[in-house]
Amino acid sequence: MRKNIVAGNWKMNLNFEEGQKLTSEIVNMLKDENVKDVTVVLNPPFVHLHSVKKLIGDTPNLFLGSQNCSDKESGAYTGETSAGMLASFGAKFVIIGHSERREYFAESNQLLTEKTKQALANGLTPIFCCGEPLEIREAGTHEDYVKNQLTESLFGFTTEEMSKIVLAYEPIWAIGTGKTASSDQAQEMHAALRSHIASKFGEEIAGNLSILYGGSAKPDNAKELFSKPDVDGGLIGGASLKSRDFVEIVKSF
Ligand code: PGA
16 A cells, blocks of 8 residues: 655754754644644654654654665764664664765765665665756756666665665755745656656556655645645655644645
8 A cells, every 4th residue: 555654854953952842843733633644754863863752652653764874784884873773763764865965975876775775674664765956857858867766776676675665756956945846747757757666566566655755845835746646745854844834744635
């Protein structure tokens, strides 16, 4: 069954108190709302994971995720955090291959395969990000560009492994810019990605795959985006830092 998922990506924002306040507000609001059919994920920076997890407690449908993990299992890798550590702190999801990691930390498609392997080996659900920069969109080669990201990173996995992965389509030109892809642009790309996954892993895996949209998703455009048949939720940056906005997005299904 394809899941609806709304994941908040805090990026490198919020100190300890701010993170606690935001999480408590979201937990309280979600308890009051009926969000049965949506899986909600909070992806704070590593240092917040333990305290955010404590606040989440057993709130139904609310899960902890991380923004990154190491491609290595353990050892002398100063500054890294392994997927196994994340799982032991109660994380269930991990964002892999966000465009900011690809761009600022030179993460390659091959490295992202290794990170995805680590996530899967430790029982985490990878939220695997893909998306094209503006010049590729303008050149009209965006579908091939994004499909290639998936081919290079994910096509070596088994069908069983692929069934555990979530995709997030994040057009780079729409991230943090206030410029959202139109719901038709999102739908077009999501449908193309789903059929690309079907071509390798079969219709059943592709049909059950959740594909999230990311890039300036807000309370006032989420409903329209989520109404599209191949848009199964959102990866939310800026708007995930405001409890009311984030919960409004969750309620947009
Ligand atoms: P944004 O970020 O919602 O601030 O555009 C989305 C993301 O990068 O995950």
